[in-house]
Amino acid sequence: MKSKSLLFVFVISLVIFSSKIFAQGPPIFTDSPLLLGLEGGGIRTFGKYISTESGQTYIQPLVIPYNVTTDFQIGGIQPYVFRSPDNGESQSGFGNFTLFGKYSIIQIDGRAKTFRALLKYTQTFTTGASNVSVDANASQFSIVTGYITINYGIYGTVGYTFVSNDLPDNLIYNFAFGYPVLPQKYPPFQLNLFLELNGTHTLDVNKHLLFVSPGLQLMTSSTFLIETGVQIPVIDDRNNTKFVYTLGIRYLFF
Amino acid sequence: MKHALKMLIILFSIGISTSLAQSDEVKVRVDGLSCPFCAYGLEKKLNDLDGVESINIDLEEGLVTMQVIDGEKISEEDIKTKIKEAGFTPKEIVFSKKNNEADKKE
Numbered sequence: 001m002k003s004k005s006l007l008f009v010f011v012i013s014l015v016i017f018s019s020k021i022f023a024q025g026p027p028i029f030t031d032s033p034l035l036l037g038l039e040g041g042g043i044r045t046f047g048k049y050i051s052t053e054s055g056q057t058y059i060q061p062l063v064i065p066y067n068v069t070t071d072f073q074i075g076g077i078q079p080y081v082f083r084s085p086d087n088g089e090s091q092s093g094f095g096n097f098t099l100f101g102k103y104s105i106i107q108i109d110g111r112a113k114t115f116r117a118l119l120k121y122t123q124t125f126t127t128g129a130s131n132v133s134v135d136a137n138a139s140q141f142s143i144v145t146g147y148i149t150i151n152y153g154i155y156g157t158v159g160y161t162f163v164s165n166d167l168p169d170n171l172i173y174n175f176a177f178g179y180p181v182l183p184q185k186y187p188p189f190q191l192n193l194f195l196e197l198n199g200t201h202t203l204d205v206n207k208h209l210l211f212v213s214p215g216l217q218l219m220t221s222s223t224f225l226i227e228t229g230v231q232i233p234v235i236d237d238r239n240n241t242k243f244v245y246t247l248g249i250r251y252l253f254f
Numbered sequence: 255m256k257h258a259l260k261m262l263i264i265l266f267s268i269g270i271s272t273s274l275a276q277s278d279e280v281k282v283r284v285d286g287l288s289c290p291f292c293a294y295g296l297e298k299k300l301n302d303l304d305g306v307e308s309i310n311i312d313l314e315e316g317l318v319t320m321q322v323i324d325g326e327k328i329s330e331e332d333i334k335t336k337i338k339e340a341g342f343t344p345k346e347i348v349f350s351k352k353n354n355e356a357d358k359k360e
Contacts, residue, residue, distance in 0.1 A: 034292055034341075035341065036291075036292035036341045070339055070340075107286070107341075107343075109285035109342060109343040110285055110286070111283070111285055111315070112287060112288055112313060112314060112315075114286040114288045148288040149288050150287075150288055150289070150313050150314060153288075153289070184289070184290055184313050184314070185290065185313060186290045186294075186311040186313050187290070188291065188293075190291075219290065219291060222290070222291065222294035223294065225291070252291075252294065
């Protein structure tokens with residue numbers, strides 16, 4: 001039982017302390033360097049269902065970004081967690097709260113294309129219910145880049161997470177390729193396909209987790225989109241995660 | 255003296271018309287317009303300008319066309335400022351006047 005609880009903490013810490021579930025923009029699991037549109041003033045929520053060998057977990061985060069300037073964004077993430085272990089009672093409660101800041105450092109614009117990069121910092125606090133949250137603070141520094149044209153988008157993120165309470169730090173790396181199926185126009189009616197790689201290497205214990213993550217995104221207006229994706233582990237040193245499924249929306253308020 | 259005053263008024267008028275172009279339509283090339291959802295922020299910013307009647311965005315050409323309310327004036331500087339505030343790079347701006355005379359600026 002204790003080992004399963006530790007396994008749960010390990011899986012949740014991988015999910016929460018890697019940036020992939022809190023990625024801000026299209027693509028679905030990887031961050032975008034754009035601080036515009038749905039990635040600037042868009043409130044985002046999505047359901048994330050994680051199936052593991054020891055049970056199921058459902059996470060529902062609410063992400064609220066705010067653009068302080070054109071180049072600087074801050075925001076907060078508050079998840080709600082439902083945990084249903086195979087051997088034990090179901091539990092639920094608020095997860096740890098995360099603050100983040102993004103600062104754009106490179107912007108090279110061309111006709112119908114752009115290359116951008118930003119620095120991102122996230123700080124996770126131990127505010128969550130103890131039965132569904134990791135009892136450790138985490139600070140993550142990452143570089144988010146992207147080359148985006150109206151024909152395709154290539155995105156990449158690398159980052160390092162410092163974790164307190166003697167839990168191991170981790171390295172994260174995300175890569176995404178996005179392809180719009182329909183002609184890009186404005187106002188949009190858009191269908192985007194994504195293929196992503198989302199990796200986490202946990203130091204000290206030297207364990208690796210790599211997902212291949214196909215996704216689909218439907219944009220029905222300038223202010224709303226719905227998206228879905230599945231993360232399939234191709235490298236899982238713990239041999240624990242079966243799959244991760246997500247279904248979410250983004251709505252532009254500001 | 256009267257001639258000098260007349261010249262002064264003409265020069266002043268030219269100065270005004272350069273910074274506040276009166277036109278039916280303004281076409282602006284905007285770099286960095288790579289996705290439909292980010293174009294929304296640009297549309298919102300440009301709509302803040304007084305005198306804008308409607309806005310059309312052509313993503314493939316990176317071209318923004320603004321229809322201007324009759325008698326209203328929009329300055330080139332204001333347009334550039336709004337585009338930069340939206341997170342994009344303004345390029346050529348063309349003012350089309352009622353007599354179809356285009357005044358190209360870069």
